[in-house]
Amino acid sequence: MPDWYGSLTGLRTLDLGHNALRALPDLSALTRLEILYIxxxxxxxxxxxxxSLTYLNVSENPLPALPAFDLPNLIELRALDLGLTSVPPLRLPKLRELHLRTNALTAVPETVRDLHELRLLDLRANRLESVPDWIVELPRLEKLDLRWNAVYDPPGELLARGCVVLTE
Incomplete structure (x- = not known):
């Protein structure tokens, strides 16, 4: 990125997706940035x-791990195709959508338990064999996508709420 990027203090959307970027500078100076595609x-x-971020897409990068994000306004996080085997603690109090499709997760990340505003949890194409009982405690969960996993018995309460997707 050019040196003058920090002067774009009014920037609200930044799309750097589909490039061959190996590193990015500190973006915290872009205090009005809401949408970031990397x-x-x-x-x-x-x-x-x-x-200020409300949307972040970090998918399809050779990240060794997902950072322990602390983003108070983030509503949607996309972390697809990263090869993740775990997810660190996330401080995302407003998160509504978490997309973790096509990773290598063998369990629903424990950090999800603290995402009380979560409405959509996309765990397609991981290595899940079960879903923890505490998942029913997510009060706003509307859709739990478990396709292409080895999960056959999610908590019945979620099935009754109509928010589990298991169809191939």
Whole structure:
């Protein structure tokens, strides 16, 4: 990125997806940035991000792990095709959508338990064999997508609520 990027303080959307970027500078100076696409690059780390973000797509990068995000306004996080085997603690109090499709998760990440605003949890194409009972405690969960996993018996309460997708 050019050196003058930090002067774009009014920038609200930044699409850097589908490039061959290996690194990004600290983006926290972009205090009005709401939407950030950094998917499909060669990033091995996620830069510092502004608190103003509401949407973040980090998918399809060779990240060794997902950072422990602390983004108070984030509503949607897309972390697809990263090869994740775990997810660190996430401080995302407003998160409504978490997309973790096509990773290598063998369990529903424990950090999901603290995402009380979560409405959609996409866990398609992981290595899940079960779903923890505490998942029913997510008060706003409307859709839990478990396709292409080895899960055959999610909590009946979720099935009754109509929010589980198991169809191939």
């Amino acid at each position: 998917h499909d690059n060669a990033l091995e780390a996620v830069p510092a991000l502004p608190d």
